[in-house]
Amino acid sequence: MLKFDNVSLKYGSFLALDKVCLHADKGELVVLLGANGAGKSSLFLTASGIHKAAGGSITWGAQELVGSKPSTIVEAGVVQCPEGRKLFAHMSVQKNLELGAYVHRGDTGPSKRILEEVYALFPILREKKDDAAGSLSGGQQQMVAIGRAMMGRPKVLLLDEPSLGLAPLVIKQMFEVIQRINQSGTTVLLAEQNAFAALKIAHRAYVMESGRIVREGKPEQLLADDSIRKAYIGA
Ligand SMILES: Nc1ncnc2c1ncn2[C@@H]1O[C@H](COP(=O)(O)OP(=O)(O)OP(=O)(O)O)[C@@H](O)[C@H]1O
Ligand SMILES: [Mg+2]
Numbered sequence: 001m002l003k004f005d006n007v008s009l010k011y012g013s014f015l016a017l018d019k020v021c022l023h024a025d026k027g028e029l030v031v032l033l034g035a036n037g038a039g040k041s042s043l044f045l046t047a048s049g050i051h052k053a054a055g056g057s058i059t060w061g062a063q064e065l066v067g068s069k070p071s072t073i074v075e076a077g078v079v080q081c082p083e084g085r086k087l088f089a090h091m092s093v094q095k096n097l098e099l100g101a102y103v104h105r106g107d108t109g110p111s112k113r114i115l116e117e118v119y120a121l122f123p124i125l126r127e128k129k130d131d132a133a134g135s136l137s138g139g140q141q142q143m144v145a146i147g148r149a150m151m152g153r154p155k156v157l158l159l160d161e162p163s164l165g166l167a168p169l170v171i172k173q174m175f176e177v178i179q180r181i182n183q184s185g186t187t188v189l190l191a192e193q194n195a196f197a198a199l200k201i202a203h204r205a206y207v208m209e210s211g212r213i214v215r216e217g218k219p220e221q222l223l224a225d226d227s228i229r230k231a232y233i234g235a
Helices: 040-047 070-075 093-099 109-121 123-127 138-151 168-183 195-201 219-223 226-233
Strands: 002-011 014-024 029-034 055-060 078-081 156-160 187-192 204-209 212-217
Touching: 002 040, 014 029, 014 040, 014 055, 014 187, 014 212, 029 040, 029 168, 029 195, 040 078, 040 156, 040 187, 070 078, 078 138, 093 109, 093 138, 109 123, 109 138, 109 168, 123 138, 138 156, 138 168, 168 187, 168 195, 187 195, 195 219, 195 226, 204 219, 212 219, 219 226
Parallel strands: 029 187, 029 204, 078 156, 156 187
Antiparallel strands: 002 014, 002 055, 204 212
8 A cells, every 4th residue: 555644745934745644555546636736746756755755654565655765666666657747858769668667777577578568558659669759749758658657667656647738539548548557456646637537537536735635535426526526627
């Protein structure tokens, strides 16, 4: 289980995360909803060891992640696909994917097989494997970002707004792929503003406002809630 227990984060004097408690059980697909600035990315960056929590603990099984190095956290199986994709635009698609396996460079055996799995999941990436990542469409770049995270051999995948800026049809395909990744055994924590589509594939969801978790529930409970619908679905 990935567990956030009273996690706080400060940027200077600004409290970006205020005693956040949240968990994702093994095999779950958990969605984190929240408006711009709610703290979703901050939470992910803290789990990944990019930011250091000011208080609380984040555990993956028996392992404490607060204070661990980002590379150690990836090695443990907690892998982030960051908001905005963060690809190396001038490097080829395949080089970008291979970089996702960097922490496993001492044990390259499985990486070839996982690369094949990524190409099976996103056939267009095989066709474009030698193209510069920056030359791909937004949706294709998002596929590279997800594929690169998979090369890190995630047991838990932290997906930060994968649908950002994509066309509706591409978003639909993206959510189908995320569901497939989850169904093949990877625990997924998915931050999304595309609340309706995300809730449709979620097992459970949290709502975040101003650094705090304000709601937790099953997708059907949140979808049935008028205030949630007004704030996050617009219907
Ligand atoms: N590096 C930083 N330094 C200072 N403040 C920051 C930093 N990163 C984020 N913040 C602030 O922390 C708050 C939470 O930001 P965060 O990026 O986590 O929100 P978010 O929920 O991911 O929003 P979005 O949906 O727009 O990506 C915001 O008020 C933001 O301005
Ligand atoms: Mg964000």
